[in-house]
Amino acid sequence: xxxxxxxxxxxxxxxxxxxxxxxxxxxxxxxxxxxxxxxxxxxxxxxxxxxxxxxxxxxxxxxxxxxxxxxxxxxxxxxxxxxxxxxxxxxxxxxxxxxxxxx
Numbered sequence: 755x756x757x758x759x760x761x762x763x764x765x766x767x768x769x770x771x772x773x774x775x776x777x778x779x780x781x782x783x784x785x786x787x788x789x790x791x792x793x794x795x796x797x798x799x800x801x802x803x804x805x806x807x808x809x810x811x812x813x814x815x816x817x818x819x820x821x822x823x824x825x826x827x828x829x830x831x832x833x834x835x836x837x838x839x840x841x842x843x844x845x846x847x848x849x850x851x852x853x854x855x856x857x
Contacts (some may be wrong), residue, residue, distance in 0.1 A: 755791065756808070756813075756817075756847050756848065757793065757810050757811065757812065757847065757848040758809065758811040758812070758813055758814040758816065758817045758845060758846075758847060758848075759808065759809070759811070759821075759845065759847065759848050760807070760808070760809040760810075760817050760843070760844075760845055760848045761807075761808060761809075761842075761843070761844045761845070761846060762806070762807045762809070762839040762840070762842075762843045763800075763804060763805070763806050763840075763843075764804070764805055764807070764837045764838070764839065764840050764841055764852075765802075765803050765804050765805075765837070765838045765841060766803055766804075766805055766837055767803065767838045768803060769826070770836045770837075770838065773832070773835070773836040774805075774833065774836035774837070776832075776834035777829060777833040777835075777836060778833060779829075780828065780829025780832060780833075781829040781830050781832070781833035782795060782829075782834060783829055784827040784828070784829035784830045785820070786811075786828070787827075788816045788823070788826070788827055789816070789819075789820045789823070790816050790819060790820075791811045791812035791813055791815075791816025791817070791819075791820075792809070792810075792811060792812075792816070792820065793810035793811060793812060794809075794810050795807060795808065795809040796808045799842050803838075804841060810848065814845065819847060820835055822845055845847060
């Protein structure tokens with residue numbers, strides 16, 4: 755079975771970083787409760803006020819359905835509100851051959 759991966763790169767103003775991080779647990783909880791096929795997410799801080807959200811979905815259709823819902827719940831809405839601008843959003847497929855386990 756393939757896993758769809760959502761890669762969203764965005765900018766957050768320094769004064770909104772605390773709000774972004776505070777909203778993250780509620781956003782994840784909302785996704786777990788409301789988004790079919792949600793498998794997990796990782797948030798990566800990059801240079802120049804940019805962030806990368808790596809979200810795994812069971813299927814591409816699950817990702818599309820989640821995108822269509824938008825910020826429909828309070829935790830998702832609060833997380834999105836802390837984002838200043840979108841840089842790029844892409845979808846890919848996780849390659850199991852490229853996966854390494856931590857020792």
